[in-house]
Amino acid sequence: MADDNFGITLKKGATSIGVIKNVDPPGLMKEAIEVTSHASTAKEFITSPVPELEEFVATIYLAEGAYGTLKTDFDSGTPATYNIVFPDAGSIAYAFSAIVRGLKVNTSDATSVDALLLDVTFRPTGALTVS
Amino acid sequence: MADLETDVVTALNTTAYKAYFAQKPQSAALPCLVYQRITTGLQYGHAGATDLSVIRMQITAHAATYAAAKTAASATRAKMASTTSFKSFLDDQTEYIDENGINSIVHDYLIWTKKE
Numbered sequence: 001m002a003d004d005n006f007g008i009t010l011k012k013g014a015t016s017i018g019v020i021k022n023v024d025p026p027g028l029m030k031e032a033i034e035v036t037s038h039a040s041t042a043k044e045f046i047t048s049p050v051p052e053l054e055e056f057v058a059t060i061y062l063a064e065g066a067y068g069t070l071k072t073d074f075d076s077g078t079p080a081t082y083n084i085v086f087p088d089a090g091s092i093a094y095a096f097s098a099i100v101r102g103l104k105v106n107t108s109d110a111t112s113v114d115a116l117l118l119d120v121t122f123r124p125t126g127a128l129t130v131s
Numbered sequence: 132m133a134d135l136e137t138d139v140v141t142a143l144n145t146t147a148y149k150a151y152f153a154q155k156p157q158s159a160a161l162p163c164l165v166y167q168r169i170t171t172g173l174q175y176g177h178a179g180a181t182d183l184s185v186i187r188m189q190i191t192a193h194a195a196t197y198a199a200a201k202t203a204a205s206a207t208r209a210k211m212a213s214t215t216s217f218k219s220f221l222d223d224q225t226e227y228i229d230e231n232g233i234n235s236i237v238h239d240y241l242i243w244t245k246k247e
Contacts, residue, residue: 019176
């Protein structure tokens, strides 16, 4: 059975960061290190032993009152624990530490009216725990 | 939660034009207005529906002459623009004359609101 992508949660600890319209979950990546030699017949790579949890953006409804808390986190720069729970049948969950690196209210175009939204940029730091 | 239609009627009703729901009563004097909700576009977050929605409200100005219908439609547009109860955007306008000779101008407004 295919799972749809509606119902993802992103929380700071156990607390919602607002009403989420869209979230682009962080990718888990390792750097590819080229080890091509003169003996190689094609390019060769190994991966870095240290993985990176990539920066990501969550878009929330600005009017729902989360801006103040996020601004406090932005000002402090202190990493906090965040949790993402995916709406799949197995409820795969991410836990990681991150700082709030950016706050950006969306474009307001009078000829294409939309809800007032806030893009929140998170910079994960440290390891990802998957459960 | 407050009702959007109540606010629409409050905004539209004047001594010159009375607003009716869905259909002009046979006894209603011309010119008059008829309003009807066409769609309700709830805005969703991942936790479910928010309390914000985009509602398409159709308001039709009926009058005995085309000129009177134009005047009523212009007055409607001004009222919808000036009300502080909600924000509305004129999205579409059509015109027709029925078999009884009544001239009608149909405005579709998109209304952003937190009201039901």
